Amino acid sequence: MSSEFAPSKHRQPSQRRVISDGSSSRTFATAPQSILHQSACGAASDVTGVAFGGRAWETFAHGADVGVRGRGANIAEAFANAAVALTSAITDPAAVRQEREVSLACQAPDAELLLYDFLNAVVTAMAVEDLIFGRYDVRIEGDRLTAYAFGEPVDAPRHAPAVEVKGATLTELKVACEDGRWIAQCVVDV
Amino acid sequence: MDAGTLTKVGDWCWRIEPAGEMHVPAIIYADEALIWEMDDKVFEQITNVARLPGIVGAAYAMPDAHWGYGFPIGGVAAFDADREGVVSVGGVGFDISCGVRLLTTNLTRADIERRQRELADALFERIPAGLGSTGTVVLAGADMDAMLEGGAAWAVAQGWGEALDLERIEEGGRMAGARSDLVSEAAKRRQRKETGTLGSGNHYLEVQFVDRVFDEARAAAYGLERRQAVVSIHCGSRGLGHQIGTDFLRAMALEAPRTGFRPPDRELASTPLRSELGEAYLGAMKAGINCALANRQILTDLTRQVFAELFAGSELKVLFDVSHNTCKEERHRIDGTEHTVFVHRKGATRAFGPAHPELPPELRPHGQPVLVGGSMGVGSYVLAGMESSEAASLSSACHGAGRAMSRHAALQVYSGRQVQDDLAARGILVKSPSTRAIAEEAPGAYKDLHRIAEVSEHAGLAARVAHLAPLVCIKG
Numbered sequence: 001m002s003s004e005f006a007p008s009k010h011r012q013p014s015q016r017r018v019i020s021d022g023s024s025s026r027t028f029a030t031a032p033q034s035i036l037h038q039s040a041c042g043a044a045s046d047v048t049g050v051a052f053g054g055r056a057w058e059t060f061a062h063g064a065d066v067g068v069r070g071r072g073a074n075i076a077e078a079f080a081n082a083a084v085a086l087t088s089a090i091t092d093p094a095a096v097r098q099e100r101e102v103s104l105a106c107q108a109p110d111a112e113l114l115l116y117d118f119l120n121a122v123v124t125a126m127a128v129e130d131l132i133f134g135r136y137d138v139r140i141e142g143d144r145l146t147a148y149a150f151g152e153p154v155d156a157p158r159h160a161p162a163v164e165v166k167g168a169t170l171t172e173l174k175v176a177c178e179d180g181r182w183i184a185q186c187v188v189d190v
Numbered sequence: 191m192d193a194g195t196l197t198k199v200g201d202w203c204w205r206i207e208p209a210g211e212m213h214v215p216a217i218i219y220a221d222e223a224l225i226w227e228m229d230d231k232v233f234e235q236i237t238n239v240a241r242l243p244g245i246v247g248a249a250y251a252m253p254d255a256h257w258g259y260g261f262p263i264g265g266v267a268a269f270d271a272d273r274e275g276v277v278s279v280g281g282v283g284f285d286i287s288c289g290v291r292l293l294t295t296n297l298t299r300a301d302i303e304r305r306q307r308e309l310a311d312a313l314f315e316r317i318p319a320g321l322g323s324t325g326t327v328v329l330a331g332a333d334m335d336a337m338l339e340g341g342a343a344w345a346v347a348q349g350w351g352e353a354l355d356l357e358r359i360e361e362g363g364r365m366a367g368a369r370s371d372l373v374s375e376a377a378k379r380r381q382r383k384e385t386g387t388l389g390s391g392n393h394y395l396e397v398q399f400v401d402r403v404f405d406e407a408r409a410a411a412y413g414l415e416r417r418q419a420v421v422s423i424h425c426g427s428r429g430l431g432h433q434i435g436t437d438f439l440r441a442m443a444l445e446a447p448r449t450g451f452r453p454p455d456r457e458l459a460s461t462p463l464r465s466e467l468g469e470a471y472l473g474a475m476k477a478g479i480n481c482a483l484a485n486r487q488i489l490t491d492l493t494r495q496v497f498a499e500l501f502a503g504s505e506l507k508v509l510f511d512v513s514h515n516t517c518k519e520e521r522h523r524i525d526g527t528e529h530t531v532f533v534h535r536k537g538a539t540r541a542f543g544p545a546h547p548e549l550p551p552e553l554r555p556h557g558q559p560v561l562v563g564g565s566m567g568v569g570s571y572v573l574a575g576m577e578s579s580e581a582a583s584l585s586s587a588c589h590g591a592g593r594a595m596s597r598h599a600a601l602q603v604y605s606g607r608q609v610q611d612d613l614a615a616r617g618i619l620v621k622s623p624s625t626r627a628i629a630e631e632a633p634g635a636y637k638d639l640h641r642i643a644e645v646s647e648h649a650g651l652a653a654r655v656a657h658l659a660p661l662v663c664i665k666g
Contacts, residue, residue: 059598060598061596061597061598061599062257062596062598063229063231063256063257063258063263063593063596064256064257064263064391064392064593064596064597065597066596066597066598090321109444113440113443113444116440117440120436123432124376124379124380124429124433127380127384127429128376128379128380128382130322130324132321132322153322154321154322155322156320156321156322156323156623157623159321159322160623160624160625160626161320161321161322161390161623161624161627162390162624162626162627162630163321163390163391163597163627163630164320164321164389164390164391164666166284166285166391166429166432167284167432167433167435167436168436169259169284169439169457170259170439170443170456170457170459171259171457173456187259189259189284189285189432190390190391190597
């Protein structure tokens with residue numbers, strides 16, 4: 001397994017540098033060189049991703065499961081928003097309090113597997129820590145990703161979780177530049 | 191699916207002849223209506239499966255087939271290790287050994303209805319279900335390894351159930367050859383507090399009653415009679431099974447360029463059965479099977495406790511326990527000769543016909559019980575493996591209704607509260623921590639289970655024995 005996460009700390013997000021809001025995550029990143037060299041999207045790092053009528057993330061239909069999609073001005077922002085979309089399959093991300101943070105790290109030979117690893121690291125962290133996350137900060141350097149996920153313990157009556165996301169898959173897996181913005185997506189198994 | 195691209199073979203079977211890189215034909219069991227309902231991905235995916243190295247016989251799609259991960263859900267394929275056959279994570283599925291267990295009771299529908307609300311509340315309180323729910327069983331270290339290598343037999347030895355239960359579980363309740371040492375630490379950490387939990391999605395625990403018997407002799411042999419109350423449990427290997435799938439899918443996808451076989455779909459990544467990675471996956475997958483068997487065994491015990499408190503003298507016996515996400519080494523007659531093959535069943539139930547030596551002696555004359563789950567409005571079916579099952583589909587049958595609409599679409603159409611109220615008006619109590627989950631699992635989001643069961647019988651896969659109608663449904 002190429003991903004890992006560190007147990008959460010009771011640290012307020014405001015105590016560290018966080019550039020994001022509840023509906024879209026700003027990130028600071030450089031994308032894997034193999035992708036950047038082939039793309040016109042570049043690595044813009046100071047743009048807030050806003051798409052889909054004000055949201056930088058969405059879910060899409062897939063048979064028995066759910067597709068998650070994030071967009072961003074850079075690849076890391078798209079990854080962060082894909083993770084918000086993953087949360088949205090479970091509950092409203094905006095209703096998740098950001099009381100705890102968990103650090104995540106993974107490494108993969110290409111951007112798509114990096115997304116697969118990142119979302120699976122999120123799923124594992126949620127399961128092991130009994131947390132749900134509402135926001136993510138992602139940093140990508142070369143083939144390595146580090147991230148912070150912000151959330152709180154699952155409160156079933158308040159979050160009313162619709163499903164448990166059990167893993168990201170390779171289905172509909174795509175990390176690409178479309179119309180000048182990065183898109184990061186895959187189907188998650190629920 | 192466009193039926194015009196298929197060759198119709200009788201009223202219940204369609205065939206795609208080998209073309210291009212296909213090694214074998216693809217065979218789809220469905221009537222014309224079901225074929226039209228299937229999305230094109232089923233056609234594409236079952237054709238891709240027919241291209242995998244070492245496949246023998248045919249690639250089969252069951253009547254409930256729909257879009258899956260590499261394999262269609264409802265896909266069956268066998269691979270011969272002597273012909274460089276492969277094992278595929280997508281052919282097993284992420285929820286390793288997801289399956290259905292059916293418990294018979296000595297109670298009637300009327301008994302349940304007298305205390306239906308209390309029973310629903312008690313089960314909802316005692317059966318851990320949904321995201322964030324944890325069981326009373328916390329496992330780590332040697333205890334975790336013992337569970338992964340012992341399955342339901344381990345659970346019974348710990349006091350969850352009776353030795354008699356094991357006789358009615360595939361593999362006698364313990365999958366031999368499990369390798370807990372090949373299961374990642376991440377998988378074990380995910381499972382730490384999840385043993386004995388139901389999960390979410392399409393998993394459920396239902397109290398049902400036998401509302402229709404199709405085959406009196408088989409029903410009697412299975413211990414079923416009209417108006418009898420029964421309990422169906424549908425769940426799998428929880429986070430551990432998914433993590434095994436995630437870990438090995440990644441490893442197989444990375445190894446693919448080195449094997450010389452380029453899978454037509456990345457999700458169809460596979461590796462030779464006779465390879466270090468292939469053998470490691472099989473060992474870890476068998477541990478995942480044991481996890482699911484232990485899970486359903488503990489849920490059985492919890493269910494018995496609830497019934498004992500509400501219904502003095504109640505007896506809940508395991509009728510059978512089937513897994514519908516597996517790869518198992520089996521002997522089959524294929525193209526006229528006996529083969530030892532690794533049969534992948536992704537969303538398909540093993541359906542051994544009468545006289546099969548692996549069946550318990552008392553069930554052997556009647557064929558294996560095939561437990562088919564449906565939606566919370568329709569209930570389930572009990573089918574039986576037929577003599578024709580082996581030749582038709584390597585002794586395999588359907589596993590459920592299959593979705594007619596995505597969760598996304600269901601949310602646009604249904605209100606969870608309304609679905610709950612409508613079902614209550616029909617005498618079905620649904621308990622779930624999430625009304626959105628109820629909307630996503632609305633009965634209308636699923637295909638017609640009755641049709642699928644009927645087609646399974648006509649196609650010679652498994653014969654109808656009884657239909658079970660729901661009274662109480664616990665959803666995650």
